[in-house]
Amino acid sequence: MPSPLETLLGERDWLMADGATGTILFNMGLQSGDAPEFWNETAPDKVRALYRGSVEAGSDLFLTNTFGGNASRLKLHDAGHRAGELSRMGAEIGREIADASGRKVIVAGSMGPTGEIMAPMGPLSHESAVEIFHQQAEGLKEGGADVLWVETISAPEELKAAAEAARLAEMPWCVTMSFDTAGRTMMGTTSAEMSRLVARLPHPPLAYGANCGTGASDLIRTVTGFTGELPVIAKGNAGIPKYHDGHIHYDGTPELMGRYAVMARDAGATIIGGCCGTTPDHLRVMRAALESTPRGPVPGLDDVVEALGGFSSDSDGTDGRGPTRERRSRRRARE
């Protein structure tokens, strides 16, 4: 039987995802430094309000408040052993809100990165990473998530570990990477490389794409760089964070995010939402724009700059125009 997200993807030619989680919880009084996942237990009404905000603004899919709900992250709050449990609670509240919405809304169990660098560069082994992700995946599944949503990933190795965890949990999954460094992920992965990577996985995701990163323009450029057949996800930030009176405010207006949403669809994205700074006010405008604007041609990079602003780097590493260094090394032929 196809999973609910597969069914919905079959019925519709675009879906709207949700916006920010951290930004909104912060506005609700989450203190700097506290783990948001604790609220799944101690302040469930605030988590309900977070989810409801997206659903009422027209999201077809929302992410659970479980981004940091893995053992590696929670251990810093002395709650590493509670990863499965807190993830389950986040998904249960999501299930409740989705079921009460009166329409088909997908509960996507958010799984953020471990925060560790994986072997051989860093200390985290593939096996440990799989175990960390699998534990969280089981909690999300138990809580009633429709799909696992692995997000803000930088390292291909970590993506592979999450894929294996999804397979072990026998769950459909989606994955997005954050392309925040000269159009690539922090670890140097380009959009085209991610396309090749996900296509080769033994348990491929239902959809994949980009989230967070550095602004709407870069995100659209990344989307145009994806290749292959799988549905593409676009979840970009609402502008750039600015600091006002002890709070962080993203400078992207709802109108900008409306233009971004339409452009993301024209660029080939099927699941379109926001990330940091994207509030229900943004989502409403995005939804209306997606519904009222006919599909256009795939935007050129000039169109993106004109509509959304400039890119953070000249090249995103997919066009052969990126900077290179002439090497004179005599050892290099060994590689």
Place this chain on the structure above:
Amino acid sequence: MSDEDDEIVLSELNDDELVQQMFDDLYDGLREEIEEGVNILLERGWEPYDILTKALVGGMTIVGNDFRDGILFVPEVLLAANAMKGGMAILKPLLVETGAPRVGKMVIGTVKGDIHDIGKNLVSMMMEGAGFEVVDLGINNAADAYLEALEREDADILGMSALLTTTMPYMKVVIDALKEKGIRDDYTVLVGGAPLNEEFGRAIGADAYCRDAAVAVETAKSFMARKHNRMAAG
């Protein structure tokens, strides 16, 4: 794979060629080759401080520039830093022995609540690569931890990192604590992390926002130069 490439014998190179080869080997993250190069230069009577600044820091500067320019990414920088560390492990005791001049000392850590230490680790490595001493407080630091370490270590620079919009405001808490104690101007405060920007750095009263590890090194160097000038003038 050509035979010629495996036939580089570091000890047969003259000093200039060897330093050039060490630049390359750092770029490629070859730790054993760097250790060998350092030992050869020591045998040839080089001062430890010269090996540090001319061979290692010189090589890491290239790595840093290419990281800044989007030619190298985190994995390559980690490998290069690891190679550098191999060389530093040999030089460190000798630098102390010979009373080599101090480039500068930095206390660094991610702020309270923030456990994302990848960026902070990169800055640590690149700063060490540039010859700075780095005291790494790890993750999740309260204001007191920074203040105590700055004093204990007689540091020049405070580096704070945050990856989350939920944790970045805490940087201001730390800076305010420094102000309250009247010691804000004793230190150069550098901040960094994915969601930050220059405007944020200014708004919270930091000396500078550093976009990446390479920029952090350049900024630290320029502030240290100004500090030395001031001390010379004063």
